[in-house]
Amino acid sequence: MELFITGGIAILIIILLILFFTFIPVGLWITAFFSGVRVGILTLVGMRLRRVIPSRIVNPMIKATKAGLDINIDELEAHYLAGGNVNTLVDALIAAQRANIPLIFERAAAIDLAGRNVLEAVQVSVNPKVIETPKISAVAKDGIEVIAKARVTVRANIERLVGGAGEETIIARVGEGIVTTVGSSESHSDVLENPDSISRTVLNKGLDSGTAFEILSIDIADVDVGRNIGAKLQMEQADADKKIAQAKAEERRAMAVAKEQEMVADVQAMRAKVVEAESQVPLALAAALKEGKMGVMDYYNMRNILADTDMRTSISKMTDDNKPQ
Structure with a gap:
C-alpha cells in the first residue's frame, strides 16, 4: 500500500514538473539570461497568460541586445499585441543602425503597423530600387x-x-x-x-x-x-464626312422622287378633270342646240376650226421629225 502511494506521488510530481516546464519556458529564460537579457520568470508567465508566445518576444530582444539597441521588452510585447511583426521590426532597427539611418523605435513600429515592410524600406533606403514602367504611348x-x-x-x-x-x-x-x-x-x-x-x-x-x-x-x-x-484620325474624319455627304445626297434624292411623284399625281388629277370636262362638252352642245342658243352652222364652224387645228398640229410634228438631228 505504501509503495502504491509512493508511486502515485512520484507520478504526480512528474506530471507537475512537465506542466511547469511546459507553461514556464525555463529554457528560454536560461538562454536570455546568458545572452544578457534580464527578463523575469514572472514576466514570461505573464506573457503566457496574455496569450503571447514568449519566444517571439525574447528572441528578437536577444538580437537587439547583442546589436546594442536600447529597447524595452514591454515595447516589443505591446507591438506584438498590436499585430506587428516584432522580428522584422528588430531586424530593421539593426539594419538602420548599421547604415547610420536615424530610425527610432516608435517610427519603425508605426511603419510596420501601417502595413509596410519596414525592413525592406530600410534596405531600399540603403540600396536604391529600380522601378520599371510599362510601355507608355x-x-x-x-x-x-x-x-x-x-x-x-x-x-x-x-x-x-x-x-x-x-x-x-x-x-x-x-x-x-x-x-x-x-x-x-x-x-x-x-x-x-x-x-x-x-x-x-x-x-x-x-x-x-x-x-x-x-x-x-x-x-x-x-x-x-x-x-x-x-x-488615321484624318482618314476616319474623311470617311465620316463621306458618309454624311452620302446620307444628305440620299435625302435629296428621296425628296426629289417624292416631289416627282407629287407632280405626277397632280398631272393625273388635271387630266382627270380635263377628261371630265371634255365629257361634258357634247352634253353642253346638245343643250345649246336644243335651246336655240347655238345654230347648226355655228356647230359646223366649230368642228372646222378643231379639224384645222388638228391638221396644223400634225404638220408641225411632221416638220419636227424631218429636221436633221
Whole structure:
C-alpha cells in the first residue's frame, strides 16, 4: 500500500514538473539570461497568460541586445499585441543602425503597423530600387505615336513612409510626365533624337512629392515609333464626312422622287378633270342646240376650226421629225 502511494506521488510530481516546464519556458529564460537579457520568470508567465508566445518576444530582444539597441521588452510585447511583426521590426532597427539611418523605435513600429515592410524600406533606403514602367504611348504634335519605357531609380524616404504613396503612384506620375513631354514636342523625331529631354522634363516636375520614395533618376530604356495617329484620325474624319455627304445626297434624292411623284399625281388629277370636262362638252352642245342658243352652222364652224387645228398640229410634228438631228 505504501509503495502504491509512493508511486502515485512520484507520478504526480512528474506530471507537475512537465506542466511547469511546459507553461514556464525555463529554457528560454536560461538562454536570455546568458545572452544578457534580464527578463523575469514572472514576466514570461505573464506573457503566457496574455496569450503571447514568449519566444517571439525574447528572441528578437536577444538580437537587439547583442546589436546594442536600447529597447524595452514591454515595447516589443505591446507591438506584438498590436499585430506587428516584432522580428522584422528588430531586424530593421539593426539594419538602420548599421547604415547610420536615424530610425527610432516608435517610427519603425508605426511603419510596420501601417502595413509596410519596414525592413525592406530600410534596405531600399540603403540600396536604391529600380522601378520599371510599362510601355507608355504618347502622340507628338505631328501625329506620330511614340512608345517609351522608363526605369525609375528611387530611394525610400523613411520620414514619409507613413501616409506616403507607393510605387503605383510613381509609375502613374512618370507615365503622365512622358505623355505630356512627348505631346508638347513638335515632331516625333525630336523625341527620338533626344530621349534624355523626357528624363529632364519629368525629373523637374517633382513627381516624388507626397510619396514614400525619393526619385534619384529617370532613364528612358526604350523608345519606339508607333502608328501615324494623325493620318488615321484624318482618314476616319474623311470617311465620316463621306458618309454624311452620302446620307444628305440620299435625302435629296428621296425628296426629289417624292416631289416627282407629287407632280405626277397632280398631272393625273388635271387630266382627270380635263377628261371630265371634255365629257361634258357634247352634253353642253346638245343643250345649246336644243335651246336655240347655238345654230347648226355655228356647230359646223366649230368642228372646222378643231379639224384645222388638228391638221396644223400634225404638220408641225411632221416638220419636227424631218429636221436633221
